[in-house]
Amino acid sequence: MHTLRLLSFAATFWLLALLAPLAAARDARAEYQIKLEALELEIAQRHVDLGLWCRDRGFAEAAREHFLKAFEVSRGRHAHASSIKSLMERIGDDFWKKQVELTDARRKPYDKQVEKLERENAAARFDLASWANERGLESEALAGFRALLDPQAPLVANAKGQLQSSAGQIPAACSAKILAEAISINGKPHVRYGVCALLAGVDALFQARSDALVVLSTGSLAQAEEFHRLGSALLPALEKELSLRFERRPTLLLLDSREAYERYLVEADRQQYRSAGGFADPSRAVTVVCTADKSVHEAHSLALHELSHLADAAAFPQSMPNWFREGFAERFGGPGTFSWDGTQLTLRGDLDSERLATLRSGGKPWPIAELVRIDPLSLWGSDREQAKRYYAQAWALYRWLSSEAPSSLRVRWDAWIVSCKGAKRGFPPGPQPVPTPDELFRKHFEGALAEIDAGLVQWLEVR
Secondary structure, eight states: OHHHHHHHHHHHHHHHHHHHHHHHHHHHHHHHHHHHHHHHHHHHHHHHHHHHHHHHHTOHHHHHHHHHHHHHHTTTOOHHHHHHHHHHHHHGGGGOSOOOOOOHHHHHHHHHHHHHHHHHHHHHHHHHHHHHHHTTOHHHHHHHHHHTSOTTSOOOBOTTSOBBOSSSBOOHHHHHHHHHTOEEETTEEEOOOGGGGGOTTOOEEEEEEOSSOEEEESSOHHHHHHHHHHHHHHHHHHHHHHTOOOSSOOEEEEESSHHHHHHHHHHTTOGGGTTSSEEEETTTTEEEEEOTTOOHHHHHHHHHHHHHHHHHHHHOSSOOOHHHHHHHHHHHHSTTSOEEOSSOEEOSOOOOHHHHHHHHHTOSOOOHHHHTTOOHHHHHHHOHHHHHHHHHHHHHHHHIIIIISOHHHHHHHHHHHHHHHHOOOOSSOOOOSOOOHHHHHHHHTTTOHHHHHHHHHHHHHTO
């Protein structure tokens, strides 16, 4: 009996010994979460402070960005950021003491403030990642250190095997793990972060980049460079068309296999685009194009089309109707609408006659009241010929209403565009008295839908 008690005690002792590290890790992870939430509030406060600094000087747009960043990074928990955001939405332009343009001359002191903010944020994030590493929280430490590395700069370890981050040297063990999972870009290792973190199974990329655009390709450096020239020629035309400026540098990702494309869709949680050959992801400022089984011209067309979607997403605070988005994108990337000789890009031509013929062979165009209810992505999966017909009509409607319809309709169009740009919903989304672009379209074109239907048919007859 005494022996049994000793064995029971020993078993209990060893069980407790085995569970102790698990309990310690659980406690450390809970403490890490508390520290992370405190850090988010600290970073939010820095953005609020810089936002107020900008507001005092009239840099309204920059101030707004920092106030919204403070709200976002704190996930709505920073009371001052939340109250400022509510006030901006409630009183609009009256919130600003003055509004001046952030010119190059005025930007220098602002840039110094931003550099200070980013330096302090990086130091605080480095400290938290180091704390997690010391307590064996590997995934938290790696995520923290990884976020501090420049994804555009090659990874270079020192003699001790440590990578240099924006805030300090990363411990050798973490550096080794980051290097082991690195992706090769133009032959040099880079951190898997952002888009690269979603490229499961892809070990090497080719890149061409500038301040305006990044192009990544699984094909070749020559392909990346050529599509970079193409995209760089497109972006100014998009900005001019919608009177916008890209606040975030777009990335164009070219995948040369269907397998790589479909893996990316899974990693990015964008499986709804499986039936398509590419898509735009405004939340990441990324356009993805699958070049497999496509001619060079078809790949050019798809890249121009999908990059155009990033422009309309940047120009309007709410998503525009599908027919508008696809018509706008076809205006720049539709078959026949562009020519590219490797250097010169010509845009806004007529859509290919074979595409326009789909509107005639299938009968007259859809009435606009019906067109607005069609989901083009579903069409690609169910009836590709009808999908082509839809895109042709979207191009025709955008082209005609924006530039060639009677002046009475074009005036309504211009007013609708202005209204859509001003229809800003709050963040996070919720029930608010702000009309959608669809509702605004019905308002601006009330009583004119029959005129649009008839006018578009007549216009198409002479194309």
